[in-house]
Each structure stands twice: as structure tokens, then as C-alpha cells.
Amino acid sequence: MEGSHSRSRGVTETLAAAATHAPSDVDAAFEDLYRQSRDDVYAYVAGLLRDRSAAEDVTAQAFERAYHRRRTFKPGRGSRRAWLFGIARNAALDELRRRRRRARLVAEPEDETLVPPHEGAEVAVRRAALRAAIAELSGRERELVALKFFAGLTNGEIATVIATSETNAGTKLHRVIQKLRRACDEAA
Amino acid sequence: MRLRNQEMPLDPDVERELEAIDAALQGLRVAPDLEDFAELAVIARAERSGPDPDFAAKLDEWAAAGFLRESRPGAGDEQEGAVAASGLWERLRALPPRRLLVSAGAAATFVVAVAVGISVSDQLGGSNGGSGTGVRAASTQSSTGADGKGAEGTVTEANRDQIQPAGAPNVKALGARTSSSGGSTVYGRIQSFASGRAAHRKVAQNANLVLSTEPQNVRNVADGVFGVVDQYNGFVVSSNVTSGRLTGPRAIPAEGDGSRAPEGSGTIELRIPAQHLQDALGAMSALESAHVTSRTEGTIDITKRFNSAKAHVEDLEAERTSLLNQLEEAFTIEEQESLKAQLRIVENKLADAKDQLSRVQTRIRLVPVNVEIRGERGVDAGGSGSWSIGDAFHDAGRVLTVIAGILLISAAVLAPLGLVGGLAWITARAVVRRRREDALE
Numbered sequence: 001m002e003g004s005h006s007r008s009r010g011v012t013e014t015l016a017a018a019a020t021h022a023p024s025d026v027d028a029a030f031e032d033l034y035r036q037s038r039d040d041v042y043a044y045v046a047g048l049l050r051d052r053s054a055a056e057d058v059t060a061q062a063f064e065r066a067y068h069r070r071r072t073f074k075p076g077r078g079s080r081r082a083w084l085f086g087i088a089r090n091a092a093l094d095e096l097r098r099r100r101r102r103a104r105l106v107a108e109p110e111d112e113t114l115v116p117p118h119e120g121a122e123v124a125v126r127r128a129a130l131r132a133a134i135a136e137l138s139g140r141e142r143e144l145v146a147l148k149f150f151a152g153l154t155n156g157e158i159a160t161v162i163a164t165s166e167t168n169a170g171t172k173l174h175r176v177i178q179k180l181r182r183a184c185d186e187a188a
Numbered sequence: 189m190r191l192r193n194q195e196m197p198l199d200p201d202v203e204r205e206l207e208a209i210d211a212a213l214q215g216l217r218v219a220p221d222l223e224d225f226a227e228l229a230v231i232a233r234a235e236r237s238g239p240d241p242d243f244a245a246k247l248d249e250w251a252a253a254g255f256l257r258e259s260r261p262g263a264g265d266e267q268e269g270a271v272a273a274s275g276l277w278e279r280l281r282a283l284p285p286r287r288l289l290v291s292a293g294a295a296a297t298f299v300v301a302v303a304v305g306i307s308v309s310d311q312l313g314g315s316n317g318g319s320g321t322g323v324r325a326a327s328t329q330s331s332t333g334a335d336g337k338g339a340e341g342t343v344t345e346a347n348r349d350q351i352q353p354a355g356a357p358n359v360k361a362l363g364a365r366t367s368s369s370g371g372s373t374v375y376g377r378i379q380s381f382a383s384g385r386a387a388h389r390k391v392a393q394n395a396n397l398v399l400s401t402e403p404q405n406v407r408n409v410a411d412g413v414f415g416v417v418d419q420y421n422g423f424v425v426s427s428n429v430t431s432g433r434l435t436g437p438r439a440i441p442a443e444g445d446g447s448r449a450p451e452g453s454g455t456i457e458l459r460i461p462a463q464h465l466q467d468a469l470g471a472m473s474a475l476e477s478a479h480v481t482s483r484t485e486g487t488i489d490i491t492k493r494f495n496s497a498k499a500h501v502e503d504l505e506a507e508r509t510s511l512l513n514q515l516e517e518a519f520t521i522e523e524q525e526s527l528k529a530q531l532r533i534v535e536n537k538l539a540d541a542k543d544q545l546s547r548v549q550t551r552i553r554l555v556p557v558n559v560e561i562r563g564e565r566g567v568d569a570g571g572s573g574s575w576s577i578g579d580a581f582h583d584a585g586r587v588l589t590v591i592a593g594i595l596l597i598s599a600a601v602l603a604p605l606g607l608v609g610g611l612a613w614i615t616a617r618a619v620v621r622r623r624r625e626d627a628l629e
Contacts, residue, residue: 034251039238046237056243060261067255093624100627130231139628149232152213167198174202181228
């Protein structure tokens with residue numbers, strides 16, 4: 001699948017119809033990974049960058065890198081999702097570094113459409129408090145939130161992505177959750 | 189530190205709360221005392237941003253197309269330029285590090301091997317006088333250097349240009365090279381040119397030639413040498429030739445004479461006219477069945493000696509003329525007798541001086557050449573045209589030796605380069621990782 005000529009099938013049904021060659025195991029695995037992780041990767045990157053446009057670019061970049069390195073995946077080093085999010089993390093951090101060099105980007109205004117209009121007042125208050133609390137978190141803490149709640153990774157996968165032990169990742173994550181809980185409780 | 193953390197289990201309460209979070213994220217029910225965790229998880233999950241449908245569709249199309257770099261979705265106009273500019277870098281980054289290292293290592297090995305190979309082949313080529321004599325020719329220089337200490341100073345290929353007659357062009361600089369076996373006259377022609385430019389200089393030459401041949405061919409080679417001497421109007425001062433044995437046990441190698449002992453030998457002292465020296469040496473080197481083991485030529489400037497002898501003759505002739513004039517004008521017997529006695533003394537001195545001058549001129553005109561013929565079994569000179577399996581093994585061994593040398597030198601060059609490159613790579617990775625982590629601060 002080095003380019004369009006050799007790719008015989010894709011990740012969509014349209015592509016599957018145009019297939020002329022049977023996909024290899026690696027390509028099939030990547031296709032599954034893409035389908036399962038597309039939105040999660042975007043959510044993680046967007047949560048880290050807080051910039052939709054940049055998140056789109058970094059997401060695309062992450063999948064591109066992952067696709068070209070798909071044969072380098074080592075099952076012994078963690079799950080495919082952890083491997084993919086490791087690549088996405090590097091791409092996102094590179095983007096953060098670029099933005100830091102250029103200028104500190106102001107976080108995008110909150111998307112009001114995220115708050116369902118039928119939601120109860122108490123939940124809305126807690127949601128606003130949580131959003132504010134997340135905004136107050138450090139970059140490392142916000143990354144843990146993004147990996148856990150936005151991307152839905154397990155603690156083991158998070159540990160692999162941020163290159164630490166599962167216990168350490170769990171401990172860090174728990175601290176962040178306690179912070180958010182306190183913020184929500186205070187708001188309530 | 190990481191190992192210790194891995195070994196330490198999480199606090200049970202913490203672990204329970206984290207499990208409640210996971211359960212809530214999966215839509216499962218949690219224990220009543222952990223419902224606030226579940227609620228937090230649900231609210232936090234609701235903060236998740238989904239991709240724009242247009243972007244998602246473009247991303248799917250792009251994925252279907254095989255993630256072609258130029259059609260990446262999500263890149264703005266400003267970023268497209270950057271994407272194009274960093275295309276090569278991205279391609280390199282997409283390569284697995286191991287493959288990148290292997291490729292870089294292979295390229296470096298190739299470059300070093302080619303460089304070393306060129307260097308080695310140049311050395312071999314510089315001393316290779318022919319297919320059958322190349323290996324031996326490589327040792328000619330060393331033996332020449334060891335032997336080249338004649339009474340009048342022997343000049344080897346390496347320092348020939350340093351002892352050129354004053355005013356002569358640098359022969360080396362003109363690219364002259366004497367073939368050790370082929371009797372090339374290039375050097376001779378250039379030397380003649382140099383001699384022409386410095387005709388007023390008087391140069392005495394000498395030469396030593398060592399020829400190897402099969403024992404049974406010693407006599408033939410000696411006859412060939414005599415023939416060459418006749419051809420170029422030289423003469424043999426002395427000769428001592430012993431014919432070799434055709435069969436018999438292999439001789440024990442003589443000390444300091446390599447692995448072969450002479451079986452039949454000859455020593456011939458010659459005088460060759462200077463103007464024919466190069467041609468004669470070339471002809472002897474090209475004798476059938478003969479193989480040049482060593483060829484050494486020397487020159488020495490004896491202009492001062494020649495001029496001194498010539499001036500002495502002229503002085504004595506002037507003195508003689510003066511005495512003759514005085515004798516013509518002498519009146520008394522005693523005076524005449526005295527002048528005659530002086531005249532005899534001067535004439536004796538003049539004869540000696542002329543003899544001395546003649547010897548110097550002869551030394552310049554006739555070059556002493558010592559030819560040694562060694563009978564050695566298995567020499568199989570190139571002139572015979574045969575090539576045995578032993579030669580094949582010998583040549584193969586030589587080729588393998590050269591290849592091993594190239595690989596060894598390549599390894600010597602690449603090992604430190606690889607070490608430095610590896611350290612640089614590790615350092616660069618650590619720096620990049622550190623900078624990325626700093627981006628989260």
C-alpha cells in the first residue's frame with residue numbers, strides 16, 4: 001500500500017468495492033484500527049490542542065505517519081491503539097511546540113452546541129464547572145483527561161502512550177479525577 | 189523508578205474508583221457509593237469533541253487513497269506549503285529506524301569500500317607490470333630499495349627525480365613510470381630529453397637486474413642476455429652461469445631469499461652504451477622465460493670529476509707547449525737538457541691525465557650493468573604463457589587478501605562513524621522527546 005497504485009482496498013465501503021487485490025494482514029489490521037480510532041484520535045488531539053483546525057491537521061498527520069509505519073508495530077510493546085496514540089501524541093506535541101514558537105494561541109471559544117439544550121440546570125452547572133476545571137489543568141493533566149475520557153483508552157494503554165508504568169498512570173489519572181471532582185462539587 | 193512503580197499495586201480504593209470510571213465510560217452500572225465518579229465520567233465524556241463531518245469524510249477518502257501526502261485533509265493553505273517542504277523529512281521519518289540505519293550503513297560502507305578499493309587498486313596498478321608479474325612487481329620496489337646502495341649512489345623509482353641532473357625537468361612530474369617487466373622506454377625517452385636539456389652535465393649510470401626463471405631455463409636466459417649485449421654494442425666483462433637441474437628434490441629455501449632457493453644461477457657483468465641502456469634493459473626484461481624480480485637503476489653526476497680531469501689535461505698540454513717553445517729558444521746544452529727533462533715529466537703527467545679523462549669518459553659512455561639470473565622452480569614466467577592451478581590459488585589468495593583488507597579498513601572507518609552516529613541519534617531522540625514533554629508544561 002505504498003501509494004494509491006498498490007492500495008487495493010481502503011477503509012470505506014466504497015474502497016472495498018474497488019478492491020483488486022486481497023489486503024494483507026497488516027493492512028487489514030490498520031484498516032480496523034482506523035475505523036475504531038478515527039474519532040477517538042481526533043477527540044484526544046482536540047482536547048490536547050484545544051484548536052479544531054489544528055486538531056484536524058494533526059489527526060490527519062498522525063494517521064499518515066501511522067499508515068507509513070504500520071509494519072513497524074510490535075505487539076509486544078502494547079496494543080495497536082496505544083501505538084497509534086503514541087504517534088498521535090508525538091504529532092500533537094510537535095504542533096504544540098510549533099505553536100509555542102509562533103505565538104501562544106488563545107483557546108477557541110467554547111462550543112455552545114456541546115451543551116444539550118434539554119439538559120437540567122444542575123448538570124449544566126456541573127458541566128460548566130468541569131469544563132472550567134479542565135481548562136485550568138496543566139498540559140500533562142489535560143492530556144490524561146483527553147486520553148481517558150475523550151479517547152477512551154485503558155489505563156494500560158495510557159501508560160504505554162505516556163511511557164510510564166500502569167500503576168503510575170493510574171495514580172496520576174486518579175489525582176486528576178480528584179481535582180475535577182472537587183471542582184464539580186464546589187460548583188454544585 | 190519505573191520498575192518500582194510497576195511492582196507497586198494501586199491503592200485498592202483508587203483502583204476501585206478507576207474501575208468505576210471505566211465502567212461508566214462503557215455504560216455499565218457502578219456501585220452506589222461510586223456514582224459521583226460515574227457521573228463525572230459521563231460529563232467528561234460529553235466534553236469530547238467529534239470531528240467535523242466534512243473533515244471525517246475527507247479523511248476517509250484520503251485513507252482510501254492510501255494517505256497520499258499531497259492530498260492530506262485538514263491542512264490549511266499555510267500548512268500545505270510546510271507539508272510540501274517537509275515532504276522528504278516526513279518520508280525519512282516514516283522509514284523504520286532499522287531500515288534507515290541499514291540503508292545509511294550500506295551507503296557508507298559502499299562509499300568507504302569504493303574509496304579504499306580505488307586506493308588499493310591504484311597501489312597495485314602502479315606496480316603491476318603484467319598479468320603474470322603483478323604480484324611480484326609489487327615487491328620490486330622494496331627489494332630495489334634494500335639493494336640500491338651502490339658505491340656511486342643508486343637511484344630508485346621513488347627518488348629518481350631528486351637526483352636528476354641540475355636543470356632537468358622533474359621526470360615524476362611528467363608522469364614517467366618505468367615498467368618493471370615490460371622494458372618500457374618512456375622513462376628512457378624522458379631521460380634522454382632531460383639529458384639533452386642538460387648536455388653539459390656528465391652523468392654516470394649503473395643498473396642491476398635480477399631475473400628469475402625455471403632452473404632449466406637459466407642457460408637460455410643467459411644466452412638471451414648475451415644476445416641483447418651484442419645487439420646494443422655492449423660487452424661482457426665477466427660472467428658466471430651455472431645451469432639448473434631439471435628434476436630433483438625441492439631445494440631448502442635459502443635464508444633471506446624468500447621461499448625459493450636458486451637452482452641454477454648466473455651472474456653477468458656487462459657494459460652497455462649509455463644511449464642504449466634503457467632499450468637494453470627493456471630487452472633483457474622481456475626475455476622469454478625470464479621474470480623480472482628486481483630492476484634498479486642509478487645515476488650520479490660526475491661533471492665536476494670530468495671537468496677536473498679535462499682541465500688537468502688542458503693545463504698539462506699548455507705546460508707542454510710552453511716547454512716546447514722554450515726548448516726551441518734554448519741556446520745552451522744544459523738549458524736544453526733541463527727543458528727536455530721537464531718535458532718528459534710533463535708528458536708523463538699528461539699521459540696519466542689523459543688516461544684519467546678517458547676513464548671518466550668511458551664511465552659516462554659505458555654503463556656497468558650487473559645481471560643476476562636466479563633459477564627457481566615454479567617461477568613460471570609470464571612469457572611462457574602457461575598459467576597453473578598454483579598461480580590460480582596464489583592469485584585467488586591475493587584477491588581475498590585485498591578484499592579482506594578493504595573490509596577491514598572499511599570497518600575501521602565505519603566503526604567510529606557508526607558509534608558517533610549512534611550516539612548522535614540517541615541524543616537527538618532524547619532531546620526531541622524532552623522538548624515534546626516540555627510542550628506540555
